[in-house]
Amino acid sequence: MEILVYGTINSVSLALMGLGFAMVYGISRIPNFAHGALYIICGFVTWTFFHKIGLPYSISIILSLGVNAILGMLMYRFILIRVRGMNISEIIASYAIGLIILEGLRFGGFRGMTYTLPVFMEGSMMIGGVPVDYHRLIMTIIGVLLITGLWVFTHYTKIGLALQGMAQDEQAALMLGIDSDLMAMLAMGFGAVLAGAAATLILPLGNIVVESGYHVLIMSIAVCIVGGLGSWMGAFFAAFIIGYAQILTSVFIGSHFQMVVAILAIILTLILKPSGLFGQQKELEERV
Amino acid sequence: MSTQKLRKERIDRGIKVRSDGLYALMSWRELSYLTLPRFILIAGLLALPFLIPGMYWQRVISIVCIYAILALSFDFLAHYVGLVSLGGAFFIGTGGYIAGILNSYFSIPPVFTIPLAAILGGAVCTLFILPCLPLKGVYFAIITLMYPLFMARVIEAFDIFGGTDGIVGIDSFSSAFVEQYFVIGMLLIFLFGIRRLVTTDRGLIFTAIMDNDQAVKASGINITQYKALAVFIASAMGCLGGACLTHIYMWSGISQFALDFSILPIAATVIGGAGTLVGPIIGCLILVPVSEFLRDFGTLRIVFYASILVGFILFRSDGIMVFGQRKYEQFERWTKI
Numbered sequence: 001m002e003i004l005v006y007g008t009i010n011s012v013s014l015a016l017m018g019l020g021f022a023m024v025y026g027i028s029r030i031p032n033f034a035h036g037a038l039y040i041i042c043g044f045v046t047w048t049f050f051h052k053i054g055l056p057y058s059i060s061i062i063l064s065l066g067v068n069a070i071l072g073m074l075m076y077r078f079i080l081i082r083v084r085g086m087n088i089s090e091i092i093a094s095y096a097i098g099l100i101i102l103e104g105l106r107f108g109g110f111r112g113m114t115y116t117l118p119v120f121m122e123g124s125m126m127i128g129g130v131p132v133d134y135h136r137l138i139m140t141i142i143g144v145l146l147i148t149g150l151w152v153f154t155h156y157t158k159i160g161l162a163l164q165g166m167a168q169d170e171q172a173a174l175m176l177g178i179d180s181d182l183m184a185m186l187a188m189g190f191g192a193v194l195a196g197a198a199a200t201l202i203l204p205l206g207n208i209v210v211e212s213g214y215h216v217l218i219m220s221i222a223v224c225i226v227g228g229l230g231s232w233m234g235a236f237f238a239a240f241i242i243g244y245a246q247i248l249t250s251v252f253i254g255s256h257f258q259m260v261v262a263i264l265a266i267i268l269t270l271i272l273k274p275s276g277l278f279g280q281q282k283e284l285e286e287r288v
Numbered sequence: 289m290s291t292q293k294l295r296k297e298r299i300d301r302g303i304k305v306r307s308d309g310l311y312a313l314m315s316w317r318e319l320s321y322l323t324l325p326r327f328i329l330i331a332g333l334l335a336l337p338f339l340i341p342g343m344y345w346q347r348v349i350s351i352v353c354i355y356a357i358l359a360l361s362f363d364f365l366a367h368y369v370g371l372v373s374l375g376g377a378f379f380i381g382t383g384g385y386i387a388g389i390l391n392s393y394f395s396i397p398p399v400f401t402i403p404l405a406a407i408l409g410g411a412v413c414t415l416f417i418l419p420c421l422p423l424k425g426v427y428f429a430i431i432t433l434m435y436p437l438f439m440a441r442v443i444e445a446f447d448i449f450g451g452t453d454g455i456v457g458i459d460s461f462s463s464a465f466v467e468q469y470f471v472i473g474m475l476l477i478f479l480f481g482i483r484r485l486v487t488t489d490r491g492l493i494f495t496a497i498m499d500n501d502q503a504v505k506a507s508g509i510n511i512t513q514y515k516a517l518a519v520f521i522a523s524a525m526g527c528l529g530g531a532c533l534t535h536i537y538m539w540s541g542i543s544q545f546a547l548d549f550s551i552l553p554i555a556a557t558v559i560g561g562a563g564t565l566v567g568p569i570i571g572c573l574i575l576v577p578v579s580e581f582l583r584d585f586g587t588l589r590i591v592f593y594a595s596i597l598v599g600f601i602l603f604r605s606d607g608i609m610v611f612g613q614r615k616y617e618q619f620e621r622w623t624k625i
Contacts, residue, residue: 091429096595099590104588106587257445263441266431267435
């Protein structure tokens with residue numbers, strides 16, 4: 001029972017981490033290696049709004065999500081747009097931006113164990129004999145809502161459909177009058193907001209530390225690779241596979257191995273089936 | 289607004305054209321035009337230990353050369369074979385650990401551990417990378433980025449080879465002089481060796497694989513074999529660097545799998561000029577000392593070289609070396625259209 005409950009919670013948090021990465025890659029084909037940095041910066045911005053400026057918690061969350069969206073869009077508009085289409089330059093440039101943000105934060109004094117965000121609701125309840133605190137419960141519920149909301153958004157709104165059109169075939173989307181650069185910029189914005197949402201949901205459970213930026217990046221890559229790059233549904237299912245696998249290993253083998261499992265998942269998926277479980281890429285594109 | 293428009297035109301210098309042909313052998317001027325840049329590089333590298341004062345900066349020379357070897361292997365793999373490997377740390381770490389194990393567990397002297405580490409490490413890295421050789425682009429980059437992280441986590445989780453403490457008490461080089469000249473010598477050998485290699489028939493096949501692997505396959509050449517050979521060459525170079533690093537610091541540990549070793553060579557390649565082979569070395573000669581200067585500022589140095597990297601990718605994506613080569617070989621003038 002414990003495995004089931006905590007496996008689900010872990011899976012949803014992984015899905016939250018990976019969703020932004022999957023979205024940006026799915027739409028603009030940019031592997032956004034600054035994803036972890038966007039996650040962490042949102043945590044610190046929320047912390048600054050809440051503790052330094054003294055705004056109410058809910059408002060500071062909304063504001064920091066806005067800041068993140070702007071940051072993501074600026075990143076695309078001024079830097080990534082110039083290297084778009086060149087795979088390796090995209091990786092190097094976005095990773096370098098991520099490094100600048102993360103190490104800049106570390107240099108700026110954001111290190112140590114002193115940065116925490118309050119949980120949404122204190123207390124805990126029993127689910128099937130396992131104690132679960134309310135925050136984890138809220139996180140899971142909001143996570144599932146967010147994922148379904150995203151699905152509805154991409155299937156039933158005009159912008160969502162435009163984004164989907166671009167994800168399927170950029171040339172055709174261009175011909176139908178969809179501004180691909182604008183859409184890619186929006187996608188980066190949404191990706192950043194999703195990273196921020198994941199941060200505000202997950203970070204109250206522990207301290208905000210810069211190192212977890214790298215951790216989040218690896219986890220989101222793991223989720224997206226296993227699920228198939230560019231496939232959101234795949235990312236969602238992969239999150240459950242990796243989430244349960246992690247909980248199982250930490251229960252039966254040891255918590256040291258959690259990260260090994262994630263990285264092993266990436267390596268094995270790439271070797272055995274590079275397009276992932278639900279990948280939309282054709283085999284020929286990635287293999288010789 | 290004037291209707292007259294000007295255009296910049298680049299023309300090869302006369303001396304460049306002359307020295308391309310047999311004329312080069314007929315005059316000292318042409319001969320020195322050809323050999324001077326190479327001579328400056330070789331003599332400059334060899335003279336470095338005499339020019340640099342202080343123990344600390346003497347050590348930096350060796351580190352620069354190790355990074356340069358790594359950057360060279362990255363450049364070769366990325367721009368002559370078309371495999372963009374972000375796993376420099378994987379090569380360094382494997383070589384470092386093999387040298388450490390051989391030296392501290394089997395007490396083999398550094399003279400043998402370094403070549404052994406290069407060959408064994410090259411073989412190990414090639415074996416690991418072999419299954420993912422058919423991958424392309426982002427996929428290959430991601431998987432090679434994951435390998436060093438994976439190795440570090442495995443060593444940490446299983447607590448093998450000294451676990452998080454690493455292997456300590458490894459022999460050092462017999463003197464600083466030997467250490468510096470060994471790495472400088474290896475760097476020069478690799479540089480000119482790779483330059484030679486890429487112009488041979490084998491090198492031609494490597495380049496062809498990068499340009500169009502399907503066509504190479506269609507001509508009946510086993511591309512996996514060639515890619516594996518290229519990976520072996522590159523990873524052996526990286527492993528040799530790692531082995532030297534282990535003997536310099538008398539220690540091998542998890543931090544040899546750190547991302548620094550993957551990122552800095554790439555930054556150096558981008559800055560120095562991708563695909564020129566000399567460029568990455570120049571990039572390292574600039575970047576590593578600068579990042580040592582900034583060591584007092586802690587993580588600011590990472591911010592610094594990441595910013596340089598972004599700047600170069602955006603505005604000067606051809607790098608210093610290509611720019612310098614153009615100035616050396618061509619002159620520019622404005623002409624009317």
